[in-house]
Amino acid sequence: MPTAKFSEIRDIELFEGISEDSFVALMKAAYIQNFPPNVEIITEGETSDFLHVVLTGSVELFANWSNNETTMATVWPVSSFIIAATIRSEPYLMSARTQEKSRIVMVPSADVKDVFEKDAEFAKNVVTELASCYRASIKNAKNLKLRTSKERLANYLLKTQKKSGAGQSFPLKYEKRRLASYLGMTPENLSRAFSALREHGVNVDGQIVHMENPGKLIEFAKPTHLIDE
Amino acid sequence: MPTAKFSEIRDIELFEGISEDSFVALMKAAYIQNFPPNVEIITEGETSDFLHVVLTGSVELFANWSNNETTMATVWPVSSFIIAATIRSEPYLMSARTQEKSRIVMVPSADVKDVFEKDAEFAKNVVTELASCYRASIKNAKNLKLRTSKERLANYLLKTQKKSGAGQSFPLKYEKRRLASYLGMTPENLSRAFSALREHGVNVDGQIVHMENPGKLIEFAKPTHLIDE
DNA sequence: AAACTCACTTGATAAATGTCAACCGGATAC
DNA sequence: GTATCCGGTTGACATTTATCAAGTGAGTTT
Numbered sequence: 238m239p240t241a242k243f244s245e246i247r248d249i250e251l252f253e254g255i256s257e258d259s260f261v262a263l264m265k266a267a268y269i270q271n272f273p274p275n276v277e278i279i280t281e282g283e284t285s286d287f288l289h290v291v292l293t294g295s296v297e298l299f300a301n302w303s304n305n306e307t308t309m310a311t312v313w314p315v316s317s318f319i320i321a322a323t324i325r326s327e328p329y330l331m332s333a334r335t336q337e338k339s340r341i342v343m344v345p346s347a348d349v350k351d352v353f354e355k356d357a358e359f360a361k362n363v364v365t366e367l368a369s370c371y372r373a374s375i376k377n378a379k380n381l382k383l384r385t386s387k388e389r390l391a392n393y394l395l396k397t398q399k400k401s402g403a404g405q406s407f408p409l410k411y412e413k414r415r416l417a418s419y420l421g422m423t424p425e426n427l428s429r430a431f432s433a434l435r436e437h438g439v440n441v442d443g444q445i446v447h448m449e450n451p452g453k454l455i456e457f458a459k460p461t462h463l464i465d466e
Numbered sequence: 467m468p469t470a471k472f473s474e475i476r477d478i479e480l481f482e483g484i485s486e487d488s489f490v491a492l493m494k495a496a497y498i499q500n501f502p503p504n505v506e507i508i509t510e511g512e513t514s515d516f517l518h519v520v521l522t523g524s525v526e527l528f529a530n531w532s533n534n535e536t537t538m539a540t541v542w543p544v545s546s547f548i549i550a551a552t553i554r555s556e557p558y559l560m561s562a563r564t565q566e567k568s569r570i571v572m573v574p575s576a577d578v579k580d581v582f583e584k585d586a587e588f589a590k591n592v593v594t595e596l597a598s599c600y601r602a603s604i605k606n607a608k609n610l611k612l613r614t615s616k617e618r619l620a621n622y623l624l625k626t627q628k629k630s631g632a633g634q635s636f637p638l639k640y641e642k643r644r645l646a647s648y649l650g651m652t653p654e655n656l657s658r659a660f661s662a663l664r665e666h667g668v669n670v671d672g673q674i675v676h677m678e679n680p681g682k683l684i685e686f687a688k689p690t691h692l693i694d695e
Numbered sequence: 696a697a698a699c700t701c702a703c704t705t706g707a708t709a710a711a712t713g714t715c716a717a718c719c720g721g722a723t724a725c
Numbered sequence: 726g727t728a729t730c731c732g733g734t735t736g737a738c739a740t741t742t743a744t745c746a747a748g749t750g751a752g753t754t755t
Contacts, residue, residue, distance in 0.1 A: 374607060381610050413733065424732080463559055657703065661705095710741105710743070
């Protein structure tokens with residue numbers, strides 16, 4: 238069975254419920270590539286020849302303009318990235334680099350568009366995925382425009398704590414410098430934002446965050462499902 | 467013919483190429499509503515019962531958080547808005563208010579989702595629309611994170627000039643206070659940003675912008691198709 | 696015509712954020 | 726074991742942006 242090695246990605250939301258034929262068609266020319274850490278696998282502005290799916294490791298999506306760089310998102314297994322460019326046959330708007338050693342499936346864009354035309358179930362999944370990405374991006378813009386950097390950090394911590402199981406202590410998922418860039422501030426500013434959140438019960442020791450009093454932090458952060466999921 | 471009064475919207479991209487049956491199904495329970503200026507027609511957080519299409523006038527999409535408000539986008543005829551919420555049956559992430567007297571078609575979400583399931587052509591159009599909105603939102607985030615307010619204004623002016631026919635003078639499409647909010651700054655800051663752009667050949671008189679030397683402004687603004695289309 | 700409204704502008708000041716340089720301390724290299 | 730590297734932190738300072746208050750001027754009301 239030619240698709241055996243792709244069994245891991247059979248279960249991602251994007252491929253849920255699609256016919257076996259469709260899946261085979263998608264995988265027939267797909268291949269898995271192993272990347273070392275810190276390798277740029279996509280450069281913004283290039284045309285989108287492949288849909289990418291992260292199997293293991295993690296991928297940072299980032300963008301550049303005039304000597305500035307900013308982290309836009311991080312992709313964790315198992316999910317695809319940059320599907321909008323694939324569907325529209327337009328250039329990537331973001332670059333991508335591995336954060337760590339990563340295994341990535343590369344599905345030719347032509348095949349994605351082909352199956353998209355033929356398999357209504359797949360088309361539906363693409364829509365759901367796109368709508369979800371779009372909404373996430375809107376939330377991101379609201380976060381940036383309506384909140385200060387301290388508030389963005391506070392809400393980020395609450396979200397991360399929740400995902401980690403809502404315990405009092407949890408690890409940051411990536412380097413502080415990347416977190417700073419993701420949250421739209423400098424590393425120095427992030428450092429000071431952490432200090433400022435001490436009065437709201439937050440203490441950091443390296444990668445570990447201690448949240449003494451989530452209620453107090455919530456009072457400051459004012460999270461809402463219309464921005465923070 | 468029951469859909470006669472909806473002939474104006476038959477031609478929008480979203481409905482291009484869909485069967486007559488599908489169009490009738492979409493319009494069977496749809497209705498046109500006239501709104502005076504400055505009326506809130508959607509409130510963020512509410513569930514999405516209708517897909518909206520602006521026929522005449524214009525609609526401002528905005529968002530609130532903790533006593534702050536920001537303009538996210540403006541919708542001009544003829545286009546739909548907030549399709550992602552409709553498709554995902556999730557609450558609106560943005561509020562909408564008429565900027566001026568406006569005629570708006572309201573299509574029940576249930577019908578949209580119905581036709582979406584049955585008409586592959588419509589589903590395809592929805593995907594294209596969503597992918598386009600998503601990419602616009604990514605560009606917006608890049609604009610906010612990578613540029614200063616002066617740079618955002620400069621690029622906005624170049625974009626507007628281009629759309630207006632690339633002449634030396636062109637009108638702003640809306641109030642400066644809304645423009646300021648859209649660009650993510652205060653009205654005072656916008657005012658000063660305009661003054662600062664004088665040295666790059668920009669002069670404003672009320673709603674009219676004079677751009678003496680686009681080349682000089684481009685040099686400062688460094689527009690790129692990866693942010694500014 | 697006078698009064699009023701309201702968006703816009705300007706000035707003074709404050710707050711938020713960025714920049715540059717120095718320093719710290721754990722991890723790695725030699 | 727010492728030196729080096731590098732991410733993170735801290736301090737001093739600059740820049741950007743917001744806030745508050747006052748003033749301007751076109752358009753509208755009375």
